[in-house]
Amino acid sequence: MEGRLLQAAEELFGDRVELARRYVEHLATTGIEWGLLGPREVPRLWERHVLNCAVVGDLLPDGALVADVGSGAGLPGLALALARPDCQFILIEPLERRVAWLDMVVDDLGLENVDVVRARSEQVVGNIAVDVVTARAVSALKTLVPMTVPLLQGSGELLAIKGRSAADEVRTAAKVLKKHKCGTPLIETVGDDLLDEPTTVVRIAVGRRR
Numbered sequence: 284m285e286g287r288l289l290q291a292a293e294e295l296f297g298d299r300v301e302l303a304r305r306y307v308e309h310l311a312t313t314g315i316e317w318g319l320l321g322p323r324e325v326p327r328l329w330e331r332h333v334l335n336c337a338v339v340g341d342l343l344p345d346g347a348l349v350a351d352v353g354s355g356a357g358l359p360g361l362a363l364a365l366a367r368p369d370c371q372f373i374l375i376e377p378l379e380r381r382v383a384w385l386d387m388v389v390d391d392l393g394l395e396n397v398d399v400v401r402a403r404s405e406q407v408v409g410n411i412a413v414d415v416v417t418a419r420a421v422s423a424l425k426t427l428v429p430m431t432v433p434l435l436q437g438s439g440e441l442l443a444i445k446g447r448s449a450a451d452e453v454r455t456a457a458k459v460l461k462k463h464k465c466g467t468p469l470i471e472t473v474g475d476d477l478l479d480e481p482t483t484v485v486r487i488a489v490g491r492r493r
Contacts, residue, residue: 286493288329291477293365294443295337302392305364309388310356312461317384319356334480335444336362338474342442342484343370347414350434353421355381359390359444360417364397374399376408397470404430412436419444424456424468424485432463438490441465445483465489 336359353362466488
């Protein structure tokens, strides 16, 4: 890892930077073998994936309970759990192979602030109430909002990591946002001072602002 990325990793992960390295090793080996990522992603695991997700940790309230929907390879859930040990994370993933991989990695890294749940998000509505829901590369906002906002049970925030289509997705989701009593979405970038390409996040508040 080049100096610029190492500096960013040390700033984001602090004394957990070695655990972050082990997580990236998992992504580059078993993550590829188990089909969670394509081999072409290996050279850009740090910048495009892990650091890109970890910078979102700045948006989490202290001690928050966070549900990561469609965790897949733990992006953003595991990256955030490493960056924010003060918060608790529930990784929600429906596919058995991905859940098995997440369990293996969480166990290997000894992450006590992470629980993995095999389910679709709508299956756990009513069973958990979280402060924040995160999602990356799950679906467009129009379908993501009904999947995620109910987990907040009327109060909290959805942080959806998006790309250049963020503004278009917000416009397309207008009716759904109104139906679910969401506040006006804010499109923000985080990591501007650490990454060449900062991360775009759509922040959607529900109920009172935290």
